[in-house]
Every structure is written in structure tokens, then in C-alpha cells.
Amino acid sequence: MTDERTAMRHALALAERGPATGVNPQVGCVLLDATGTIVAEGWHRGAGTPHAEVDALSRVPDARGLTAVVTLEPCNHYGRTGPCTEALIAAGVRRVVYAVEDPGRLSGGGAARLRAAGVEVTGGVLAEEVGEFLRPWLTAERLGRPFVLLKWAATLDGRVAAADGTSRWITGTAARQRVHEQRARADAILVGTGTVLADDPELTARGDAGELMPVQPMPVVVGERPVPADARVRRHPAGLVETRSRDLAAILRDLYDRGVRRVYVEGGPTLATALVAADLVDDYAVYLAPTLVGGDRLAIGDIGIPTLADARRLRLDAVERLGDDVLLLARSARAEGRTP
Ligand SMILES: NC(=O)c1ccc[n+]([C@@H]2O[C@H](COP(=O)([O-])OP(=O)(O)OC[C@H]3O[C@@H](n4cnc5c(N)ncnc54)[C@H](OP(=O)(O)O)[C@@H]3O)[C@@H](O)[C@H]2O)c1
Numbered sequence: 001m002t003d004e005r006t007a008m009r010h011a012l013a014l015a016e017r018g019p020a021t022g023v024n025p026q027v028g029c030v031l032l033d034a035t036g037t038i039v040a041e042g043w044h045r046g047a048g049t050p051h052a053e054v055d056a057l058s059r060v061p062d063a064r065g066l067t068a069v070v071t072l073e074p075c076n077h078y079g080r081t082g083p084c085t086e087a088l089i090a091a092g093v094r095r096v097v098y099a100v101e102d103p104g105r106l107s108g109g110g111a112a113r114l115r116a117a118g119v120e121v122t123g124g125v126l127a128e129e130v131g132e133f134l135r136p137w138l139t140a141e142r143l144g145r146p147f148v149l150l151k152w153a154a155t156l157d158g159r160v161a162a163a164d165g166t167s168r169w170i171t172g173t174a175a176r177q178r179v180h181e182q183r184a185r186a187d188a189i190l191v192g193t194g195t196v197l198a199d200d201p202e203l204t205a206r207g208d209a210g211e212l213m214p215v216q217p218m219p220v221v222v223g224e225r226p227v228p229a230d231a232r233v234r235r236h237p238a239g240l241v242e243t244r245s246r247d248l249a250a251i252l253r254d255l256y257d258r259g260v261r262r263v264y265v266e267g268g269p270t271l272a273t274a275l276v277a278a279d280l281v282d283d284y285a286v287y288l289a290p291t292l293v294g295g296d297r298l299a300i301g302d303i304g305i306p307t308l309a310d311a312r313r314l315r316l317d318a319v320e321r322l323g324d325d326v327l328l329l330a331r332s333a334r335a336e337g338r339t340p
Contacts, residue, residue, distance in 0.1 A: 002036045004097050007069040008126040012099075012133060014043040015052070015071045020185045021215055023259040025137040027052040029070040031060060031093075039066065047259075051075060053084040057091050064092035071130045073102040073123060074110040085113040095120040099130035103141045139282055140261040145252040148280055150265045150272055151182065152299045153287040160269055161297040165198055171289045174323035179266075180205050182285060186217040186264035188241075188255055192271035193223030202232045203266070212237065217264065222251060222271055248278055273301040276312070279332075284314060286328045 002010070007030050014028030024044060029052035031040040042055030050058065053070055057063050068074075074084035074096060088096060096119055102108045111121045131138065136147035153170045154160050161167040169176065183189055183205035195201065203219040204212055216238040221227050227234060227242050234240050243251050255263065265275060275281050286299070305311060314330040321327075 002032060002038055004032075004067075004069055004122075004125055007032055007036075007038065008071065008097065008099055008130070010038065010041070011052075011069050011071050012126065012130055014041055015130075015133070018044045019046045019215070021187050021217070021262065023047050023261060025072055025134055027070065027072045029053045029056040029068055031056050031063065032067040032069060034065060048080045051081060051084050054081065054087050057087060057093075062092075065094045066091075067095040067097060068093050069097045069125075071099045072134065073098045073100065073108070074114065075102060075104070075107040076110040076113050077104075077106045079107070083110070083113075085110045085117075088114065089117045089119060093119060095122070097122045097125050099124070099126045100134060100138065103138060136262050136282075140256065145249070145256050145280075146187065146260045146263045147282050148252070148263050148265060148275065149182070149186070149283045149285060150275060150281045151179065151285040151287070152267055152269075152272060153179075153289065154299045155289055155291045155293050157292045157294060158299055159293045159295060159297050160267065160299045161198075162293045163295045163297070165297075168199065170291070171287045171325045172323040175287045175289075175325040175327065177208060178320075178322055178327060179287070180207070180213070182264055183217055184213045184215055186262045187260040188218045188220050188263045190220045190222055190263050190265045190271065192268050193221055193225040193227070194270055195266070195268040196221050196227055196231055196233060197225075198268070200232050201266075203236060218260070220251075220255065220263075222246070222248070246274070248274060248280055252280065269297070269299060269301060272299065273303060276300055277303045281332055283317075283332070284328070284330045286330070287322075288326045288328065290324055 011028035011030050015026040018026040024047045028043045030038050033039050040056045040059040042052045044052045076083050076085045114121050139147045189203050218238040219233050219236045220241040222243050313333045315333050316330050318329040
């Protein structure tokens with residue numbers, strides 16, 4: 001006998017098997033019979049493939065009377081696949097238990113549709129854990145722009161470059177490998193034109209041996225100036241996007257419309273400052289090396305804070321040691337629970 005919280009934890013583990021990138025959320029589902037035994041499991045493998053509920057339903061000959069335990073409220077719209085609500089109703093599922101509501105303007109409303117068809121529905125089971133797991137996707141859906149993770153690598157005194165502009169490499173290999181992992185979990189990488197002109201980065205996600213990872217985020221160069229014809233980022237396998245604009249809110253909206261749900265911002269300081277000042281950063285990944293260079297090349301410039309009492313307050317999520325360096329993961333406190 002599996003209780004519904006335990007079944008939800010199992011569904012969450014299934015959800016984690018799906019791809020973290022892309023337009024669709026990672027969702028898992030298990031089907032329980034009347035004795036609470038798991039009779040099928042399913043998860044979503046990415047846009048265009050069956051949703052978790054439909055995947056689980058396809059693995060039982062007869063779903064009548066079963067309980068579906070699913071991490072996200074079943075969708076209620078025709079996308080590339082049909083609505084999960086209709087599939088659950090047609091299959092004769094008796095009860096649906098979900099963790100978090102689908103905030104999608106088009107896909108939401110599944111619980112109401114199921115109830116109207118006589119299905120017993122309970123939401124909010126393990127909502128905190130699942131909500132945390134799905135936070136980037138949920139944030140993107142609520143705000144209509146991608147989830148923004150801002151990263152920088154700084155010396156212990158907060159400098160991201162030396163007086164002559166050199167910034168490679170501030171951190172060691174373990175930290176740089178962690179950056180590649182973070183790149184691979186994003187749909188797009190953003191940098192300002194200044195960074196492309198100064199560093200000529202490739203912006204690919206690479207493994208330990210320098211090999212390209214199977215999934216490559218799209219590089220987006222933000223700013224009015226053109227990217228030089230011979231810039232390395234022009235040869236990026238995912239194809240370069242040049243915004244030729246500084247309008248960050250419009251750029252993020254446009255990326256959302258292209259299916260981007262997570263962006264990883266790699267600087268430089270001018271772009272980072274503009275994003276922070278405009279309150280467009282959700283999470284921070286700050287790599288700190290135990291070195292000092294002094295000077296004025298700070299990670300963040302003026303963000304309009306006149307006095308300490310007005311300091312932007314972040315919530316520290318984790319601290320990781322990577323060789324001699326440290327990674328601080330923090331989130332923007334006011335981004336929590338924010339609705340559009
Ligand atoms: N340590 C690190 O983590 C790290 C990371 C990246 C870079 N860096 C270092 O940072 C330095 C480059 O700094 P940077 O500040 O020039 O680079 P940047 O932030 O990449 O680029 C600055 C340019 O972005 C454009 N831009 C786009 N949106 C903007 C907005 N909303 N407001 C203002 N400007 C906007 C502007 O150029 P347009 O005129 O084209 O509009 C601006 O000049 C280099 O020394 C590099 O090595 C360090």
C-alpha cells in the first residue's frame with residue numbers, strides 16, 4: 001500500500017528523468033489501484049512526446065477506477081498533444097492527486113475540468129517540494145519571461161576583471177566545469193556585446209575533456225553593436241541570436257515566445273547591472289576565487305541603492321566548495337511567490 005505522499009515522491013523522481021531544458025515542464029505520474037499499489041508510471045520526455053499522465057495510461061490495459069498521482073495539475077489544452085484532462089476522463093480514472101497548479105494561461109484549469117466530469121481531485125500534495133523542483137518553469141509561466149540565473153566569477157574583493165580587462169581565468173577548473181553544467185541546464189546563454197568584444201567566448205556547454213555536450217543552449221548577445229564577423233560565438237552549434245537592442249524586458253519576452261524558459265546570464269558587469277536594476281534576476285550563481293586584484297571592475301555597478309537599509313536582500317540557498325573556489329547560490333527574495 002503506497003500512500004499518496006509517497007506516491008507523489010515517486011512521481012517527482014520520475015519527473016526528474018525528463019529533460020530540464022525546453023518549453024515543457026518535467027512531470028511525473030504514477031497510477032495506483034484501489035489497494036494503493038503502483039500499477040504504472042510515466043514521465044514527460046520533452047516537447048512533442050506524450051505527457052506524463054498519457055505515458056502512464058498507455059502502460060495499463062484498463063485504467064478505470066485508478067488514482068492518478070501527478071506532480072503538476074493535468075493540462076487542459078490542445079498543444080502538440082491533446083489535453084491530459086480528457087485522456088484521464090476518457091480512461092475512467094476515478095481520482096486525481098496533484099502537487100502544484102499549472103499557472104499557464106492556456107494549459108491551466110485542469111482540476112476544474114476534471115471535477116466537472118465527476119473525477120475526485122485533490123491538489124497541493126507535496127506542493128513545496130515539487131514547487132521548488134519546478135520553480136524555474138513555474139516562474140517563467142507566471143511572469144511570461146524566462147527564469148533568469150545570473151552568474152559571475154569574481155575575486156574575493158568582488159572584481160570580475162583586472163585593470164587591463166583580463167578575466168580569464170579568475171576561477172579554477174572545477175568551478176569552470178560547474179559553469180558548463182549550468183550552461184547545459186539552460187535554454188539560452190546571455191552575454192553583453194562588451195563581453196564578446198573583450199573575450200571572444202565560444203559559449204558552448206562542454207564536458208571535462210572539452211567535448212560538446214549533447215544539448216547546447218542558444219547564445220544570445222545583448223546590445224546594439226553587431227557581433228564581429230569572425231567572433232567564435234558565430235560558429236556556435238545552436239546558432240547565434242543578436243538582439244541589436246538593449247531593451248531587456250522586450251528581449252526576455254521575445255525569448256519566452258521562442259520557447260526559452262531558462263536563461264543563464266554570463267555577464268559582463270554592464271549587462272548584469274542592468275538586469276539587477278530592472279529586477280529581472282531570479283537566481284544568482286556567484287563564483288568566488290581566493291584572490292585579490294583591487295581596482296574598479298566590480299561584478300555589479302550602480303543599481304540605485306542610496307543607503308544600506310535599501311540593500312537588495314538575497315536568500316542564500318547553497319554554498320559549494322569547488323577546488324580552491326566557492327560557489328554561492330542565492331535567490332532574489334522578492335521573486336518568491338510573485339505573480340504577474
Ligand atoms: N568574471 C566574469 O564573470 C566576467 C563575465 C563576463 C565578462 N567579464 C569581463 O567584463 C568585461 C566586459 O564588461 P562589459 O560591462 O563591457 O560587458 P557586457 O556587460 O557584456 O557588455 C556591455 C554592453 O552591453 C550592451 N548592453 C546590452 N544591454 C544593455 C543595457 N540594458 N544597458 C546597458 N548596456 C547594455 C551595451 O553595448 P551596446 O553599445 O552594444 O548596446 C554595453 O556596452 C571584460 O573585461 C570581460 O572580461 C567578466
